[in-house]
Amino acid sequence: MDTAVFRLDGVTKRYGELVALDNATLEAGANEYISFLGPSGSGKTTLLRVIAGFEAPEAGRVHFQGRDITNVPAHERGIGFVFQNFALFPHLSVIQNVGFGLTHGKSGLTPAQVEQRALEMIELVGLSGMEGRGVDQISGGQRQRVALARTLTMQPKLVLLDEPLGALDANLRGRMRNELRAIRERLGVTFVHVTGSETEALAMGDRVVVLDRGRIIQIGAPGQVYDHPASPDVAHYLNRFNLFDGKLNAGIFTGAFGAVPVPAAVKGDRDVYAVRYDRMQAVPVGTATAGPSLRATFIASEYLGSAVMNFFDAGDGHVIEMEHHLSLGAPQEFEPRQDYLLTWNPEQAIVFGREVR
């Protein structure tokens, strides 16, 4: 029994010379929240558009509910798509937008039934009482809900969201994050959410799919991706690690901070030593340190409410970030342009190496 809602088999998509998707293989179960994380140009939106049917892949198959839909046009797939800028019909009211698919598609419902379904969906996304408004008379967050409701009235088994929170301000983004998850749980359908924000991907996904240059480079639960990035690139996109280039040889990593014994390393395409921002410590120059240490100049700090980010310059323009959670006590005070020793527990570092088998 095939329990996957959708499955991609070696999907490849090119735009001329540019390979937008390279042999992407992925499987998603029912009732799952999946986030695609990657920088712009990584192919995450292309992948979404291939699943939706707006783009045809050059190679590979797309399966949906046990059926090969590679050559099925977008509107016959039964997959909902929420556009980045919402793409609402500007001349229609909220209820006309939400009911559009039922009214003008092949639903076969009477106008009264369409209205009832649309009203139910408007209530579900929390817009009751606004159904008569024009879509230019509501706020950005409300427009986001209309776009979602418009897709959900078609009762898709899979909803694709293209950077759905990108057009909202930070405050609203946090609230819509919870809303989206709650709505998805109530309906029990699979959501695929594309985002360039690592916090969004980690916070929302049951599983995170990390993309880079058209390739899927890691699939896993948020905690797993966060604690065990599969490659230096993943660690880089998570934006939580200081990465040091160097050389891994016979269990010894040699980098800017000297030679450090490495008990365990992860196979990677290059030798990189990664230390999480919140695992770094700074001590005055001259202090004896248990672990490896690196001399760096303090540049500036940023107050984030629950934490303080400190930025250090390791000399070659390489900025090292150190996060201090305020729950762990008052932050250290650093003198600008003063040198400090940055140190960490080597057991908490993640090392990638070519020589690992």
Place this chain on the structure above:
Amino acid sequence: MSSTPSIQKRQSNTTRWLLAPGIIWMCLFLVLPILMIVYVSFWTQTTFNISSDPTLASWKQFFSSDTYTGALWTTVRIWLIVLTTTFIVGYPTALFVGLFIKSKTLSTILLVVCVIPFWTSFLIRVLAWRPMLGKEGAINIVLMKVGIIQQPIEVLLFTELSVIIGMTQIYCVFMVGPIAFMLGRIDRNIIEAARDLGASFGRIFWKIIFPLSLPGVIVGAIFVSVMVLGEFATSGALSGRKVNLLGNIIVTQVGSLKWAMASVVGVILTVVMGIVIAGFLRIVDLKREL
């Protein structure tokens, strides 16, 4: 304390100075002449003279003469036909230029191509239709050479048809421009969203694309209407004086120094245009759409 009123006063002074040139110009050269035309339409016209004694004679003459009322109906008929033909020819063109062509550069180039005929003078554009449509014109020669017809089609030139063909060609671009502009502003994602929701192309066109382009259609229709209603040159050159529009009547009346009758026709034409523009503006709230 005293600064607030003085700023307001200065601002209202600035406003007055900015508005003054426009208002003076419009009063001198638009409002006054129109009032003058209305006034002159009630003057007494004799064969060789005109006096300012008020009379309704010219108005009565206009509405009792078949020639004049006929010209009014011909004007309205030609206007409606040309409006329809420019829309029928112009909308698909605009749809192609504004929506189907993905590259903004290419669609701009195509719009410029539409305007190229306007680099020649109006009269040349009109008169160029004569060797095209005439009894021994290009169309007849080609059709006869190909063997589709044995006798030249005479209805092509010096008829209402030739006037309509000429006007459609000349005014079509004024329909294409505004519509293509509105279509170009439609977010492509909206169309993709409608398709994803299962709407057929026909539904998408009638429920999404056409309503969103309607302000362009209205602006185009106003352009075409204003120009066609006041037309006299195309009908003069291509109908062989058989098609008389209100514009032609004004030209001949002024030519024979019948100022009172020319004024009557002028007033009627202005009223018709006013009604037409007001009617179009009622369909779409342009303030909101543009």
